[in-house]
Amino acid sequence: MTKWRKSSYTGTGNDDVCVEVADLGERIGVRDSKDPEGPRLGFSSEDFGGLLARIRRGELNLD
Template sequence: MAQAVRWQKSSYSGGGDGNTCVEVADLDTHIAVRDSKAPARATLTFPADTFARFVEALKRPAN
């Protein structure tokens, strides 16, 4: 049986119902990303290592 995908919202999702952000799901070898305002729409998937490098790049200060 397939395991259900567990979506997580950022702690920076904003006030109210918290649907002004993206959600991510760990699919083992890939990371899925979707719009929290339209979760039934298409998702983007990235290789896990590529997504990790992207997140690390976001944490670095801008020059």
Template sequence: MAVQWRKSSYSGTTNDDICVEVACFPSGVGVRDSKNPGLGHLALTRGQFGRLASGLKKQD
């Protein structure tokens, strides 16, 4: 089964904007830079990703 990366709806549309993609894996969640997908991804457990997302929402 191919991994499906989804781009954040908060990612911008210009080259200067930060663009993030996420994908679900059996072992957790992958996060990568959508402008440089070949550089790899950060592998997080579902709990780690939940804490990351929660912390980012508090920053908003």
């Protein structure tokens, strides 16, 4: 069974957007917690790490 975990930045309100991630072996899965059966993204560990680094540096507009 895949274990999904929420971001530590997740709020407690019903309108909060929350991203969940899961270790899928050779891939990292990403999904919307409000739609757990909906579309999912898959990244290699390297690509996911690069994405997180770009977010932390403020290189992506996430609004």
